[in-house]
Amino acid sequence: MQADSINATIARRDSLTVLPTGGGKSLCFQLPPLVTGRWTLVISPLIALMQDQVAGLEVAGVPAAAMHSMGSKEASDEARAGVERGEIKVLFSAPERAVSDYFRSWLRRIAASGNGPGAIAIDEAHCISQWGHDFRPEYRRLRELREVLPATPIGAYTATATPRVQHDIVEQLRLRDPIVLVGSFDRPNLTYRVLPRSSLPQQAATVIQRHKGQAAIVYCISRKDTESLAESLTTMKIDARAYHAGMTPAARTKVSESFRRERLDVVVATVAFGMGIDRSDVRCVIHAAMPKSVEAFQQETGRAGRDGLPADCVMFTSAADMIRWRRLIEMPQEGSGTPEGQASVRAQLQLLEHMRRISAANRCRHRALVEYFGQTLEGTSCGACDVCLGEVAPIKDGHEIARKILSCVYRCEQRFGANHIAEVVTGEQSAKVLATGHDRLSTFGLIRDRTKAQVLGFIGQLLDAGYMEREEGDRPTLRLAASARAVLRNEETATLVESGADAEMNAFMNGGGANGGGSGRDSQSLAKPRPRRDVPDLSDAEHQLFEALRRWRKALAEERSVPPFVIFGDATLHEVCRQRPAGMDTLASVRGVGVKKLADLGPSLIAALDAECPALGLARDVGG
Numbered sequence: 001m002q003a004d005s006i007n008a009t010i011a012r013r014d015s016l017t018v019l020p021t022g023g024g025k026s027l028c029f030q031l032p033p034l035v036t037g038r039w040t041l042v043i044s045p046l047i048a049l050m051q052d053q054v055a056g057l058e059v060a061g062v063p064a065a066a067m068h069s070m071g072s073k074e075a076s077d078e079a080r081a082g083v084e085r086g087e088i089k090v091l092f093s094a095p096e097r098a099v100s101d102y103f104r105s106w107l108r109r110i111a112a113s114g115n116g117p118g119a120i121a122i123d124e125a126h127c128i129s130q131w132g133h134d135f136r137p138e139y140r141r142l143r144e145l146r147e148v149l150p151a152t153p154i155g156a157y158t159a160t161a162t163p164r165v166q167h168d169i170v171e172q173l174r175l176r177d178p179i180v181l182v183g184s185f186d187r188p189n190l191t192y193r194v195l196p197r198s199s200l201p202q203q204a205a206t207v208i209q210r211h212k213g214q215a216a217i218v219y220c221i222s223r224k225d226t227e228s229l230a231e232s233l234t235t236m237k238i239d240a241r242a243y244h245a246g247m248t249p250a251a252r253t254k255v256s257e258s259f260r261r262e263r264l265d266v267v268v269a270t271v272a273f274g275m276g277i278d279r280s281d282v283r284c285v286i287h288a289a290m291p292k293s294v295e296a297f298q299q300e301t302g303r304a305g306r307d308g309l310p311a312d313c314v315m316f317t318s319a320a321d322m323i324r325w326r327r328l329i330e331m332p333q334e335g336s337g338t339p340e341g342q343a344s345v346r347a348q349l350q351l352l353e354h355m356r357r358i359s360a361a362n363r364c365r366h367r368a369l370v371e372y373f374g375q376t377l378e379g380t381s382c383g384a385c386d387v388c389l390g391e392v393a394p395i396k397d398g399h400e401i402a403r404k405i406l407s408c409v410y411r412c413e414q415r416f417g418a419n420h421i422a423e424v425v426t427g428e429q430s431a432k433v434l435a436t437g438h439d440r441l442s443t444f445g446l447i448r449d450r451t452k453a454q455v456l457g458f459i460g461q462l463l464d465a466g467y468m469e470r471e472e473g474d475r476p477t478l479r480l481a482a483s484a485r486a487v488l489r490n491e492e493t494a495t496l497v498e499s500g501a502d503a504e505m506n507a508f509m510n511g512g513g514a515n516g517g518g519s520g521r522d523s524q525s526l527a528k529p530r531p532r533r534d535v536p537d538l539s540d541a542e543h544q545l546f547e548a549l550r551r552w553r554k555a556l557a558e559e560r561s562v563p564p565f566v567i568f569g570d571a572t573l574h575e576v577c578r579q580r581p582a583g584m585d586t587l588a589s590v591r592g593v594g595v596k597k598l599a600d601l602g603p604s605l606i607a608a609l610d611a612e613c614p615a616l617g618l619a620r621d622v623g624g
């Protein structure tokens with residue numbers, strides 16, 4: 001859909017483009033000024049995102065500049081002067097700066113002189129909607145740009161927008177009869193897994209070690225969690241750094257720069273990290289806890305495998321995650337008592353519940369995600385999630401456990417929540433259980449052989465299967481759905497599952513290694529992505545060449561003070577390793593090697609191949 005999006009802007013039409021992370025949204029607003037000759041104003045929310053895109057454009061031969069709080073006044077003045085001279089083709093600006101009185105006056109002045117922007121691009125446009133996962137009030141003011149430049153087409157771009165958020169973006173930005181383009185939300189090169197959290201540091205280390213030498217991002221709920229986990233990983237000889245909003249700007253920049261420039265491979269972060277991070281070899285994203293929305297999960301996991309190569313996404317969950325997120329969302333803050341603030345809290349709680357249902361469901365992860373965003377997935381198996389890979393197995397006595405839980409809900413008069421029901425059936429003599437007299441119920445202690453966390457997981461499955469419903473409110477309660485009667489009467493069989501992959505994880509942590517574990521399956525499957533896209537594997541010699549080219553790329557990037565992925569992405573280096581061009585003509589046919597990069601970087605890359613291929617016994621010009 002890139003061509004349709006680009007053509008809409010060239011035709012001076014408003015547009016909304018929704019493409020998954022790594023789907024090429026940036027090209028949609030970077031290319032039109034090269035066709036029309038008129039510069040584009042891009043609104044971007046993060047400094048790192050702007051810096052990376054400016055660096056990438058300049059390496060590709062496109063003059064670009066950015067104005068943000070980390071830049072000097074002189075740099076901003078020079079950026080505007082470059083636009084006025086017709087030199088700058090793409091100008092990036094933070095939203096706060098774009099709606100400032102000074103900037104709007106400047107836009108009016110240059111528009112009156114005939115040198116106004118040919119288009120306005122709003123990147124990460126979901127930030128404008130309170131139904132989006134990353135609502136930013138300052139984005140609401142971007143509609144003022146329409147008043148300043150009424151004839152200029154506006155394009156909105158995002159990776160995560162449900163139909164409801166798409167409608168909100170169009171309304172808030174006052175887009176006029178926009179062309180709405182929504183690509184597939186499926187990321188077939190990502191393998192999704194959801195595992196119960198037990199010993200998080202060991203679990204996270206196991207996954208990271210399966211991707212040694214490659215980038216990994218670990219997301220946590222709180223700042224304290226990031227610091228604690230990063231410290232634990234460091235004691236396990238994994239170089240990991242924490243990243244969160246409570247750090248000084250200088251400290252955050254140091255971690256971000258180290259990661260982007262491949263001096264650091266593992267970052268343990270809150271959601272403050274990652275937007276716009278385009279490091280090409282992020283092969284693993286771990287969620288140390290359930291994220292607060294499906295949109296957040298989609299965007300954060302989307303930072304893996306942006307180059308289309310295989311990547312792993314593992315989520316470790318616990319019943320405590322839901323409780324922690326609810327407390328954070330409902331925590332009093334400025335404006336929370338207003339009708340708009342209360343509506344925002346309700347929206348966030350609704351998004352949280354959607355995430356809980358998807359993480360607890362025993363169904364294809366890829367299918368659940370695309371259906372949430374209003375699309376369908378073809379085929380019966382994705383081949384790239386724990387469910388479709390057969391890593392979650394039905395429990396032999398699942399039906400009986402389901403009947404006991406449903407019966408307990410009934411005997412508790414359908415007036416209590418999941419936590420209380422779990423305490424009753426596991427025989428926990430909590431103060432509340434004793435106070436209500438529920439320790440005397442016939443269902444008390446019927447599932448003593450299971451932990452409370454396991455039972456809460458089973459309750460989530462029964463909710464997702466439609467056998468129970470949750471009554472929302474200050475204290476959500478469980479009640480039976482009409483379909484529960486058939487299960488209680490043995491007229492219908494309920495199925496519950498538990499993760500077989502968790503046994504593999506335990507085998508890894510107990511020293512089972514690549515051949516350990518008692519599951520009878522490939523023990524490395526937990527960390528080995530299984531892409532649906534046909535990506536040829538490299539031979540051992542080609543892989544050694546790939547690592548050599550990564551070192552060449554990193555050294556060149558250090559010399560030029562740019563992130564390595566700006567030089568060439570991993571997908572391009574993979575293709576170079578397969579074709580091994582012997583000269584500039586054949587190098588020009590490799591995807592990702594444009595005219596500017598061929599002239600600028602080609603001789604150095606050919607020299608690197610000349611130095612490495614003979615020793616590895618690799619022939620040249622072998623074709624694609």
